[in-house]
């Protein structure tokens with residue numbers, strides 16, 4: 339995940355093979371800790387244009403298939419394709435009842451689908467893992483039929499800032515994934531060739547009793563820090579103690595807050 343507000347030095351991005359391996363490993367634990375992901379994906383489903391009747395939908399970055407099953411229920415006449423970069427996630431989704439008809443391993447930046455082959459691209463909390471959001475938009479535009487809809491949710495700058503700031507107080511290493519600025523989502527969507535139906539940023543704040551609950555959850559989701567520059571090996575006791583102390587400065591009556599700045603986008607491919 340790249341914060342495009344700063345130029346990215348070569349090799350500063352998470353390696354896609356590592357992203358795929360991390361999510362594959364997390365397939366079994368993901369659903370038990372995915373409360374935020376459920377809430378965000380449900381919000382995104384609710385934002386789909388009224389009267390939309392796709393004959394084929396794509397769930398991109400489909401994970402364990404929760405939203406493929408929701409799409410199949412919403413559009414019983416349609417057939418669905420689930421694409422994910424993590425084989426482990428696809429295996430998990432294939433073993434569940436309902437959902438997509440096809441499960442295909444692939445990259446959002448180079449979709450393994452024909453031009454103008456789907457009417458809806460639904461992608462929830464996956465594209466923040468893509469270095470080139472321009473390529474994601476271009477690929478969605480390519481595979482959508484004229485009039486088709488891209489609905490996406492993602493994360494932007496401001497996400498997990500409490501954890502980032504707490505680590506900053508301990509050392510200067512990269513402990514937290516980087517995110518694009520909201521302004522970059524605005525700029526890239528405006529230049530994408532899509533008609534914009536909606537683009538907004540909403541904060542979601544989760545609370546944890548302690549820092550370990552948050553870091554364990556990120557690991558169980560497969561969404562922990564994968565950036566080059568991250569510290570290798572286990573975190574020493576003194577540094578962990580420093581982190582716990584620094585995070586306490588953020589404590590609220592509900593617990594330790596973790597802020598997610600969620601971006602919701604709704605775009606339509608022009609008819610002509």
Ligand SMILES: C[S@@+](CC[C@H](N)C(=O)[O-])C[C@H]1O[C@@H](n2cnc3c(N)ncnc32)[C@H](O)[C@@H]1O
Nearest residue numbers: 361399400401422423424427445446462464467
């Ligand atoms: C946080 S999970 C979200 C899963 C699901 N959409 C949900 O909301 O529960 C992110 C998913 O995106 C997938 N992913 C990450 N990078 C991807 C890429 N470049 N192309 C396709 N899928 C990707 C991961 O393997 C993972 O399954």
